[in-house]
Amino acid sequence: MRGFTDSEQILFTRVPDCPNGGSGACAFAHTCVEYVRGDDGVVRVDVTYVIAGHVDPFDEEQLYWSNTDGWVSYPDADVFSKDERMSLNLPIEGRWVMMV
Numbered sequence: 485m486r487g488f489t490d491s492e493q494i495l496f497t498r499v500p501d502c503p504n505g506g507s508g509a510c511a512f513a514h515t516c517v518e519y520v521r522g523d524d525g526v527v528r529v530d531v532t533y534v535i536a537g538h539v540d541p542f543d544e545e546q547l548y549w550s551n552t553d554g555w556v557s558y559p560d561a562d563v564f565s566k567d568e569r570m571s572l573n574l575p576i577e578g579r580w581v582m583m584v
Contacts, residue, residue, distance in 0.1 A: 490519075490527050497527070533569050534561045535578040549575055 521527050535549035548561030569580050
């Protein structure tokens, strides 16, 4: 989208996995993602993901994946890029969740 200002590029950027469905906080511009400018000058969405799994039966806490420790609390979860999401296999019971 060369020739457009950063603001214009952000307004025209679609976020298919928007947790707000493009409304509410994301009605004008998506606030659910970070934006980065590439070397080519084009503004893109910098989306990151975590892997959510089962809920701990003892304290009913949602667990997330850590490559080192397995299922952990959210602050200890590993963060994955869009490329990693497309190339890595999920652990059993895992599902991708976009970080907000």
